Structures are given as C-alpha cells and as structure tokens.
Amino acid sequence: MSLETRYPSIPYLAARARQRVPFFAWEYLASGTGSERLVPRNREALDAVELVPRVLKGRLTPDLETKIFGRSYSVPFGAGPVGLSGLMWPGTERFIARSAAEKRFPYGLSMVANEAPETIGPMADGNGWYQLYTPVDPEIRADIIKRAWESGFGTLLVTVDVPVGSRRERQLVAGVSVPPQFTPQTFWRAAIRPRWSLETLTNGIPRFRTLEKYFDKSTFAGAARFVGKVVDGRPDWEMLRQMRDLWPGAFVVKGILHPEDARLAVEAGVDGIVVSNHGGRQFDAAPASIDALPEIARVVGGRAKILFDSGIEGGLDIIRALSLGADFCLLGRAFLYATGALGSKGPNHAYDILKADLEANMVQLGIEKPSELKPDWAVQP
Numbered sequence: 001m002s003l004e005t006r007y008p009s010i011p012y013l014a015a016r017a018r019q020r021v022p023f024f025a026w027e028y029l030a031s032g033t034g035s036e037r038l039v040p041r042n043r044e045a046l047d048a049v050e051l052v053p054r055v056l057k058g059r060l061t062p063d064l065e066t067k068i069f070g071r072s073y074s075v076p077f078g079a080g081p082v083g084l085s086g087l088m089w090p091g092t093e094r095f096i097a098r099s100a101a102e103k104r105f106p107y108g109l110s111m112v113a114n115e116a117p118e119t120i121g122p123m124a125d126g127n128g129w130y131q132l133y134t135p136v137d138p139e140i141r142a143d144i145i146k147r148a149w150e151s152g153f154g155t156l157l158v159t160v161d162v163p164v165g166s167r168r169e170r171q172l173v174a175g176v177s178v179p180p181q182f183t184p185q186t187f188w189r190a191a192i193r194p195r196w197s198l199e200t201l202t203n204g205i206p207r208f209r210t211l212e213k214y215f216d217k218s219t220f221a222g223a224a225r226f227v228g229k230v231v232d233g234r235p236d237w238e239m240l241r242q243m244r245d246l247w248p249g250a251f252v253v254k255g256i257l258h259p260e261d262a263r264l265a266v267e268a269g270v271d272g273i274v275v276s277n278h279g280g281r282q283f284d285a286a287p288a289s290i291d292a293l294p295e296i297a298r299v300v301g302g303r304a305k306i307l308f309d310s311g312i313e314g315g316l317d318i319i320r321a322l323s324l325g326a327d328f329c330l331l332g333r334a335f336l337y338a339t340g341a342l343g344s345k346g347p348n349h350a351y352d353i354l355k356a357d358l359e360a361n362m363v364q365l366g367i368e369k370p371s372e373l374k375p376d377w378a379v380q381p
Helices: 010-020 023-030 038-047 092-103 117-124 138-150 169-174 184-191 194-203 220-231 237-246 259-267 289-300 315-323 333-365
Strands: 066-068 071-073 077-079 107-110 128-132 155-159 250-256 272-275 305-308 328-331
Touching: 010 023, 010 333, 023 184, 023 333, 038 289, 077 092, 077 107, 077 333, 092 107, 092 117, 092 333, 107 117, 117 128, 117 138, 128 138, 138 237, 155 237, 184 194, 237 250, 250 259, 250 305, 259 272, 259 289, 272 289, 289 305, 289 315, 315 328, 315 333, 328 333
Parallel strands: 077 328, 107 128, 128 155, 155 250, 250 272, 272 305, 305 328
Antiparallel strands: 066 071
C-alpha cells in the first residue's frame, strides 16, 4: 500500500505521528495555550470560508509556481518555523531542509530549533528562511542575524507575538520541560516508543545549537535560563527597525493580527507580514488568523507581501487564505506531523499531498494560477 493510500492528508499523518512519538513530544506540538479555545477556532473559521466554483472552463493545468521576496518557489506555501522541532522526531530540521532543496519550497528554521543555521542553511540550498526571536542583548541579536545571513538564509522572520512565554497546560501535565525531566514516567513513555528512542539515542538529546555559542552548554539548567531570556525579549518598534537595518535580505514580521500594527510594520520597512496567532499557542482570546487576514491585506494594500499561518491542514485551506488576501502560506505543525509519522520521508510526502490537494481544488474552482484567487471567490457571510 502506497504512502498516498495510507496517509492521504495531514490529519492522517497526525494520527500516525501520535502512535509513533512519546506522549510528551505529541503534547508539545499539538497543544495550545490556556483553555485551548483558539486551536479549534482556527479550524472552524477556516471551514466557514466558502468559495464559489466557476464551471465550463475546459481542460485546466494548474501552475503553482510562485515568486516572493525575489525567489521563485514551486508552490505558494512553505514549512513554517517550530521551536524544539527535533523533539517530534530526531533529525527533523535536516529532513525538512533537504526536502525544501529538492522540492523548492521555503523552510523557516526556528532560532530555538535543535540545529544551527550553519548546518541547515547549506542543506536548504537557498530555500532557507530564518526565524528570530528578539534576544535582549543587542550583540547576540546582531551576531545571530549575521550567522543566518552568512549561512545562506535569504529571508528573516522576526516573531513578535511572544512578549512572554505562554502557559500551555497540556505541556505541563505531559511533563514537557527545559531542561527535560528524567523521571520514571519519562523513561516509560520513551520505552513504549522504541523507534523514537533509538533515533534519539543516535542523534543525542535535543539541544539549542544556535544559542549554545552564548551560554555554558555543559548544563541543561543554564540552557533553560538563557533560552527564557532570549524568547522573553519584549520587542518594540525601535528594536524592529534596528533589526531591519542589520538584515540585508527580505525582512518579515511574524505574528500580526491588528490592522494598525500592520500599518506600522509597513512604515518600519518590512517586506512582509505574517498574519498569525502562533497556531493558538500564545493568547487564547485572539481572533482566528483567517478572520484577521482580509482587513490586514486591505490596510497593507500591496505595500508588503502578506503571508498566512495558523490552522492550515490542506490545499483547500491554502486556497482560502490566498482568496482572502494572502500571497503565501506557512505550515508549522503539518510538516512536523509528517516527520513524526514517516521520519525522513515525511516532508516530501507532506509537500506532495498538499500540492495535489491544492491542484485538485484549483481545478474545481476553475483556475490555473494562485494569483487568480481574489476575495470575490469567497461567499461573504
């Protein structure tokens, strides 16, 4: 039975991943924050976007080639950044980077992933985007930006929706912590997932390799304290402009939901805005990202590229976002579910099923290019 038959969609891959990774790794990726109302709200809001097909268009051959930030990609979507991605499956960052190079889609490496830019940048072969939080120390901030650029990353994603770490209660119950807690329960959960455990032993305990240059890496406790300070950077507009001045390539701010913030970001010189609620992992009362998208696209008015993430599970969701004003989409959990399910084969399979779903639904709508999607395709509530 082929992979396409066994795992025809992202939800199928997620179900398989849940069977293969330990409980604490699954809960780390799948959980939201607080009462977790926002995670299903993202899904419900996407489902509420209806599109009206046009018929009798003859034989259509979808062309998904998309140019953004001066580079052409084979599809209008990429793999978004996820911290501690190696926890889901050892080697995840390398697998996605190689897939990005082969399939020609962007891969956003998180600053708090488990591989350094010097390793992943060359593997992505020019398709790497680098995600930065905002370290308090300006010298560290500047050095990480310099390292990312010199490693071949052409686009910088500055995440601004984490002014403070969120309270993810499912992660607390699951025992997800930095440093990891080596309790009998942890060992038991790892033991009943032997393939994951063997791979982890081979690759080593997940580490923050980007940041190890700046702290004593001999102790996990030191790593935990430092990472907390890095993520809790409390960025402001002046800091954003300083980073804009340091970065030679495309500069994108990630995590905007308010139109006025989008306007200010454009004035600060950004090349792109990611409309995102962090996948429901930061602030549970936030609006669904898809609901915030149209007004932000209107306010920006083409002065910067609009990207979208949070809740995408398939090609139809990508079409929904493009129809409501996005130029490009990012998927975080989807590529990690695929890797958790299939290991090194996962990223390519995720790409293939997303691309196939996107093409099929474009033909159903009666279009050949993503650029043809406009708000008037959508049924207005």
